[in-house]
Amino acid sequence: MVYIDIKHLTKDYKKGRGVFDISLEIEKGEVYGFVGVNGAGKTTTIRHMMGFIKPDEGSVTIQGLDATKSSAEVKRYVSYIPGEINFPGNTSGEEFLKEQIYLSGRGSWGRAKELSEQLQLDVTANVHSMSKGMKQKTAIVSALASDADILIMDEPTTGLDPLMRDVFIDLLKEEKEKGKTIFMSSHIFQEVEEVCDRVAVIQEGKIIEVVNMKNIRYNKNKEYRMEFKTEEDFKRFIGLGYQISKVKAEDLQIFVQIHDEHINELIQTLKDFDLVYFKEIKVHFEDYITEVFKEEK
Template structure:
C-alpha cells in the first residue's frame, strides 16, 4: 500500500466546481507536487487529506489510516501548511510556535528558533499584526520544527521573496534526505521542477497528467539551436532531413529535435559547416505543462 493513497476521490459542489474521481499514490520518502490554476481543485484535495472535508465518493488513506474517520490519529504523523493562514488566539509568534510544538507532541523549540533566525522572522510580533509574508514564515517554521513524518503544504511559498523561497527549497531538500514524505501544491513551476520527484496536474477538478520529473530533467529527446555563418550552409543543412522544429531565416538559425543516440552523428555532420554557435535548449517543466494544457483545450 502507498504511504498516501487517494482513491476515486470526488467532492461535487455543482456547476462544475469540485474534484472528480481523483486517484493518486504517494510513496514513503517521495516529494510529490500538485499543480494547477486557481480553482482547479488543489486546496479541496488537500483539505480531504487533512480530514477537514468528507468526500462524496472515494477515500483517502495516510499510513493505512482513513483520513476522515481517523483524522485525529493521522495528524500525529502530519504537519500542515494551509493555503490561507489565519492564526487562532492573540499571541506572539513565539507563544504560537511553542504551543504548536506542545500540542503536536513532536519537534523542538531549539529547532524553531534556528528556523526563525534563518527566515529572519521576528517571533516577538503578535501573530495578528504580522504581514502575509511573516505569517507564511511562521507557518513554515511551525511545520518544519514539528519534525513530522509527512508534510502537506498548500502553496507554501506564497508571500515569500525569492531569497526566502530558495532557503525554503533547500530546507525541503534536507527534509527529503531525512526520508520525510512531502505533498505540496504550487503555482511556481520552477520550484516544483527543482524539488519534486513526481507531479500531478489538475484541471477543472480532474487529474489530466502525472509527470515523472526525472524524465524532464534527463530527457533523451533533445533540442539544439544552431546558427550558420552563411545562407548557403543554412539552406544546405535544412536539406539534410533532420527533424527541424523551428527556423529563424533572418538569423540563419535552426532548431533541431534529436534523440541522444543520434547526437554523435549530428556532430560529425556539422563538421562540414561553419557555425556561429551550437547550443542545447534545456527542457523545463513549465514548457511541458504549457503543452499539456494546450492539448487539453
C-alpha cells in the first residue's frame, strides 16, 4: 500500500532552483532515503510533504489526503523533524516535550524519558540555551515519542556525534520493526545504507536514480583483489580468460569481477597458484552513488 504518493511535483524558484517533475511512491512500513548535496531540493520536497509550500504543478498525498489542502489532517498521522530547528517559547526541554505530546494527542512522557536517556539528552535545559546537537536530540525525542504512523525527517542526524548517530540508527530500526513508514533526507551515505529499503537520489531538483538497497547489500556480482607471489603466476592467471577490471603489474595484483555462481570455480583455479592474499572488495552505497553522479555529468 502506498502511504506517500508524490506525482510530478514541481516548484520553480527560477535560475535552476527548486524541484522539477518529481514522482516517488513510499509504501507502508518502508524506510525511504532521500539523498543529494545541499541545495539539491531535499528540503523543498519535504516542505511540500508537510503542506508548508504549495506546488506550481503536481501533488503530494499522504494516506490518500492532499498534503496541501488537508495539511492539518495529514499532521494527525505524521511526526516531523525539520532541517532548521527553532523552538517556540522559553521553556525547558521537558516542558516542550510534554506540550508536544499533549498537542499531538499521541505518545507518552514515559517514552520521551526513555528516549532522552538513550540519547543522553538533559531535558532540564532551557530550549533556547541548548547546543545544536541538544536541539537535534530534543526534536528526535519529540518525533519518536509521539508514536506517529509516519516519520518525515530532514537531515535528522545533523549536529549529532558519531556515537549518538549510531544510537539514532538503532532507534530507527526499532521504529521500522513496529511497522512505521519513514522518509529521511540525508547527505550521509552510511546511515541510509544501514537502515533504508530504497533511496532516491536528487540532483539539481530532479530525481536521477532510485536504488533498491538489497541490490547494494546483496550484490551477486562480486569483485576480488588478489596478489601473486611470483610474476610467473601473475602472468599465467591473466591468460585464463577471467573478467579482469584492473591490473597493478608492479605489485603483481589483479582485480577480477565474477558472479556469485562462479566463485567456487575461481577458488578451485586459485589452488594452483601461490597467493599473497585474496580479498573481496565490498561495494558500498557511497561508491555506487559516486559512479551515478559521474555518469550524470
